[in-house]
Amino acid sequence: MIVPLSWLKEYVDITITPQELQTKLFDCGFEVETLTELGEAISGVVVGEIVRCDPIPDTHLHVCQVNCGTHGTFQICCGADNVKVGGKYPAALIGATVYATAKDHVTIEGVMKIKKGKLKGYESHGMLCSGVEIGLNEDLYPGADYCGLLVLPEDAEPGADVKPIVGLDDWMYDISITANRPDCQSILGIAREVAATLDQPLKMPATNYTPVSSNLPVISVTVEAPDLCPRYQAHYVRNVKIAQSPAWMRRRLALVGIRSISNIVDITNYVLKEFGQPMHAFDLRDLEDAKIIVRRAKQDEPIVTLDEKEFKLNPNHLVICDGKKPVALAGIMGGLNSEIKDDTTSVLFEAAKFARDNVRRTARALGQHSDSSARFEKGVDEYATEQGMKRALHLIEELGCGVVTPAGYCVAVKPEIAARPLTVSVSEMLALLGIQIPDADILRILTGLHFAPMLDGDSLTVQIPPYREDIENAPDIAEELIRMYGYSHIQPTFLAKASVTSGGRNLRQRTMLKLKQTLCMQGCYEAVHYSFFSPKDLDLFRYSETAPERHAIRILNPITEDLSLMRTTLAPSMLNAVIRNVRSGNHTGRLFEIAKTFHSDTLPIKKQPKEQERLCIGLFGNTMRFFDGKAVLEAIADTFRLTFTYRKPVDTTVYPFLHPGMCAEVSLNGQVIGWLGMLAHDLCDAQIPEHQAFLAELDLDKLYPALTLTLRFEPLPKFPIVQRDIALLVQKDVLCGDLEHAMLAACKSLRKVSLFDVYTGEQIEAGKQSLAFSLTFVPTDHAFTDAEVDQFVATILKKLGKQFDITQR
């Protein structure tokens, strides 16, 4: 929120510097995002009095001698039509900075530095300025919009800095207000805080007025939707004379970014900024039957707002109606049909509290936002409603632009607006903070915040001001105290009173960390991807319409369609990461991600969906092979002492994105826990030509029960282990895994079988290959003799021969 220092000073005496005030605000909970001097860009501009002014022949220019007081008298050339001897104007001296304007003398094109110049042969030692050139406009300073020199007051001292004279020495605070303090969404609200933190009295703006009675029209005000409008106040003002507002009001509105319209409209805006109360003014002539009815809109009821936009409403929207039709969209904008016009003489002011949620939803649904709706969305208190109306009526009198009548109406769920008492224990309250605050400071701080504190021993009773809807209990009071007393009083302690607890990761968390470390040892980098993906990803992976991956939970309000589905598989995000890497020139790499996938029986979801933890691995590069991927999985098996088995999927169409001849389902103890495969050629060629990618995904919820961190020592064999190599000639469709399995089953002394060579050279007949295995025999109770081992091999070969068509080479 923008707060001008000059406006703030209306309510509080401020003697500290603008920067010191910034720190004070920060310390009590109001972060000043930016603090800028209004005339920040302007420097070196002084009051210049024209002592001589000669026309330059054949031009519209004049050459002037300008008295700039102690700075000296300078010759300055000037093209403005209002330059005259004796006139006082802003004179930008050599080295000064002012705004550069376009040829229209209105549009600002940046900041320029004044240099010595020459015009038509006449030297010019500076520049006489227009209002625009020093950053003013008509609302900020009357006469500033004149397309010529800005005329300064006659009593301006030549050579004096113009900034204080025209109000450019003001400071603008852009303050961020936390959501619990809607009462500070106004200049007065901030002034209350400033007064409290500076220990200064708050000078309340006048809200008094004297109603003048004479035969009043009969106006009726009814609220049919008190849930959406807990308070509605209206007041009739007659003999209105629409005119321009006074300069002080126009300037203040201009400082906070509001253009002056007319006295009546300006008063509503002024109250909005000063008290934080949005107001509206109806032309009473336009209110049929002189009625105000606050009700829900009818289905398809039309309204045209002040900005000439037409809306079709529905019962979710609250409208202000006269006897026949909507005349305002409650809390958002008035209707065009009842707006203040130049000949308006009878005004009905409105100040109300509308439910913030309803205003917000209506503004969003209609795409119609205003200063008023923005204010209501943050929350307006009824104290502001009541005071705001009084202030508006006072301003009518002060500006002399109408006659306030006694015809005031208030329809409220709770008409009484009063302070709420609260009694708390000081010791319990301070126990939360962990420090002591002297009673005198407690009383001083709470008095400054208008809490009217009463201390009786340990018992503190306060009267919560009606605008402090955020204050409810002792911790709230504690916070008020500490933010004013200063957080620097908090002294670090280390859980002096707390119990000792044992901390750390649980078994699953430790196991998952070990798993990640294992993957890092395999050269994989951990990746983190969004939990959502795109329907396009499912298409990219060519999942069938009935594939479970398509049964994804949809976000109702996604940022884009590409981030609209909760992931049912991690692989598409991984492939996208691979694609991004290759396209960035990273030709090889290994990635893994451990994250959740989301699964629901019903869509849209009705109960807590299942969150499944998964591991996805992505390897890419043109030297990468299937077995590099398998090696990563085997490393996991090794780390946790497991045996994974790999089988070609029974139905490879379940994995339409994989190479049908280079994919496997990974099982553990007979249960499929995931898959591994090479990205299908056509998919690969389309996305990352000249590269290969291998993907794997494991369900960690299925894997986890088998993972153990327990280490156990096994005694070393007492007798030497024996190794034998055998080479088998087999049909190419005989699976290595099947042979290994059969060999291990054939001999209990055989503990390990490892393939060490595959040969399909000249000596091997077509359709066959030679597989060479190294067999490890481990004796348990005696050392094996050669004959024994020969016998083992013979037995193994004999049993293999029954199952497979094999020949020993």
Next chain:
Amino acid sequence: MDEQMQAMRAEIEAAAQSITDSKEMYLLRKQYLDNKTGKISALMKNMRDLTPEERPAFGKIVNELKTWALDFFTAQDARLKAQELAQKNAAEQIDVTMPASRHTCGALHPMTLVANELIDIFAGMGFTVFEGPEIENDYYNFTALNTPKDHPARDMQHTFYLSDEWLLRTQTSAGQIRVMESTQPPIKILSPGKVFRSDDDATHSPMFSQMEGLVVDRGITLCDLQGMLDVFAQNIFGEQVKTRLRPSYFPFTEPSVEVDVSCFACGGKGCRLCKDTGWIEVLGAGMVNRHVLENCGLDPDVYTGFAFGMGIERIAMLKYGIPNIKMLFESDVRVLEQFRG
């Protein structure tokens, strides 16, 4: 007799002279010293032909020759082996500046590194780690955290909804409730996890990670919060770092504070990192709101507590100097490989 010995010595020396290989030398040695077939051994056999009187003198001479030969061949062997080793070493000499053949290690994600560091710090102070679900219902994410429907604080967080009831959690604070509902104090938990808000611009990511901390016990104070955060900040950013509390607002804490750490880049003097303020905002915290304790069935007159929450990405970016939050989710290996070790 002596001449015969001398001749054999000369013969050995002559034969050895032309030999350059230790294996050949060994063969030569065998010719003379082999127990069965060696020429010197053969001399010993001649002893049988001598008279008992002649034998001792002969034996002495032969033994001298044998001793000499043994020494000679040992020396020759050592010389040749040394020569051969030198040759082998010379032939095998390499250019040590050539690149290493290495097995490249991978790396944990910078966010995991930060989370691990945080977990280790707080585990040492007795915190356990709790991970809640990413899909939460309205109650756990908002209502139980003192943010009922229509509460202004709901506007602070742009929520992704999955249905009227279900949403993507906007804060790991949701986990607080689950823990407090099921656990009696003393409670000290750390709750890391992904959270979601519908912001996507240069400085916001629709998904990011938070680390939430919660302590509930008897007599917990705001001073305790500051004490614990000092330990955290000094461990993460350096011994010399200080923390500063300043007022803020969160619906689930009262009082609420923002916590700044003194700028570890400039030591508080003011620099680009701290935008010339000397302080860097790192987390939000506060004393657990009475309503939140009540919502979880804990008596706020008996127990108090504090909670704090920080963005893991923000800590990672500050700690490692990562300029852009988006880099953390793009999986560019040139980025990730920098976090090896």
